[in-house]
Amino acid sequence: MRTETRVPLSRPYLDEREEELVLEVLRSGRLSLGPAIERFEELIGERVGAPYVAAVSSGTAGLHMLCHLRGVGPGDEVITSPVSFVATANCFILEGGVPVFADVDPRTLNLDPDAVEAAITQRTKGIVVVDMFGYPCELDELRAIAERHGLWLIDDSCEALGAEYKGAPIGSHGPPGAFGFYANKQLTTGEGGVVTTHSEEEREQIVILRNQGRSYAARWFHHVRVGFNYRITDLQAAIGIAQLEKLDRMLQMRSAAAARYTELLADVDGVEVPLADDADHKRSWFVYVVKVAEGVDRDAVVQSLSAQGIEAGLYVPAVHLQPYMRDRYGFAKGMCPVAEDACSRTFALPFFPHLQAADQELVVDALREALSA
Ligand SMILES: Cc1ncc(COP(=O)(O)O)c(C=O)c1O
Numbered sequence: 001m002r003t004e005t006r007v008p009l010s011r012p013y014l015d016e017r018e019e020e021l022v023l024e025v026l027r028s029g030r031l032s033l034g035p036a037i038e039r040f041e042e043l044i045g046e047r048v049g050a051p052y053v054a055a056v057s058s059g060t061a062g063l064h065m066l067c068h069l070r071g072v073g074p075g076d077e078v079i080t081s082p083v084s085f086v087a088t089a090n091c092f093i094l095e096g097g098v099p100v101f102a103d104v105d106p107r108t109l110n111l112d113p114d115a116v117e118a119a120i121t122q123r124t125k126g127i128v129v130v131d132m133f134g135y136p137c138e139l140d141e142l143r144a145i146a147e148r149h150g151l152w153l154i155d156d157s158c159e160a161l162g163a164e165y166k167g168a169p170i171g172s173h174g175p176p177g178a179f180g181f182y183a184n185k186q187l188t189t190g191e192g193g194v195v196t197t198h199s200e201e202e203r204e205q206i207v208i209l210r211n212q213g214r215s216y217a218a219r220w221f222h223h224v225r226v227g228f229n230y231r232i233t234d235l236q237a238a239i240g241i242a243q244l245e246k247l248d249r250m251l252q253m254r255s256a257a258a259a260r261y262t263e264l265l266a267d268v269d270g271v272e273v274p275l276a277d278d279a280d281h282k283r284s285w286f287v288y289v290v291k292v293a294e295g296v297d298r299d300a301v302v303q304s305l306s307a308q309g310i311e312a313g314l315y316v317p318a319v320h321l322q323p324y325m326r327d328r329y330g331f332a333k334g335m336c337p338v339a340e341d342a343c344s345r346t347f348a349l350p351f352f353p354h355l356q357a358a359d360q361e362l363v364v365d366a367l368r369e370a371l372s373a
Pocket of ligand 1: 058059061087130156179181193
């Protein structure tokens, strides 16, 4: 028998404004390649401090096109993080690139710059860095490594809309990147994403690639390169515009919910709360990921929560140990010990802007009980 969900893992925060703007688009008859997309791009650019933005069908699509534009080819090595979602590596594997996983910093769970530098070989072409769980990575150090070795760098900022590094938003620092707008993200369009770049030429190429290589001047059926259908619709862009209008409030609500969890968990033994911000790193709260102490059976804890209708997620499994990675490349345990340890002990608690304080208490009580069992 299926347990009834009492506290879901994630929920989008939507109101009448999304309905109003979607209805406007429906009534306008411009469902794709229309003005809502351009408006959404402009507004995102302003929000994250990126001069050029192209809206696309997903964060993965954005990352894939950025890798495609860098000419990743068979045998090219690309260094990335094992603590991420598979899309980060897939975006260059799809181009023939070979994933090289560098280990992470145990505090931030983002790429450890020293490990990245140690992983560089003659065949390395680029680095895809990740701002995992909305916590900014060591962008300046990683960028300096890339520059020193003549490598390109892409920022997978899919989880980090609203995060700040050294006082400026992720997206404003220079390296191109992608944000993702799946339903659990800080801002959602259902599915969707944007590429942010500081190069006008790059934005043009993304616009061409997302629309089957159609020329930037958009002459009807005039195709200048091989492309993809990675278009977003105006209906999605309309949802995105409504979400952007209340983004600050939603981020504030997420932040307040995170602070409540941290407070409630202060006297719970056997579990570590997420890393706090410092002067250089301001997290945008995407998920609330806790880590159980060594020796605690994390899976049993998650199972015990789920038996009580509390949705907790095994978030995230190490990418290099996914079945297809083991099969294709022979990757095995021991390659990235810090990441493997973290991924075997972390999980996500229910988390979304309008999560109620009473539900958080329920979650923490259940967690305390599971940990003491
Ligand atoms: C770190 C990371 N990279 C890439 C993606 C891919 O984004 P999308 O699901 O929009 O394709 C996600 C989304 O879940 C993500 O969390």
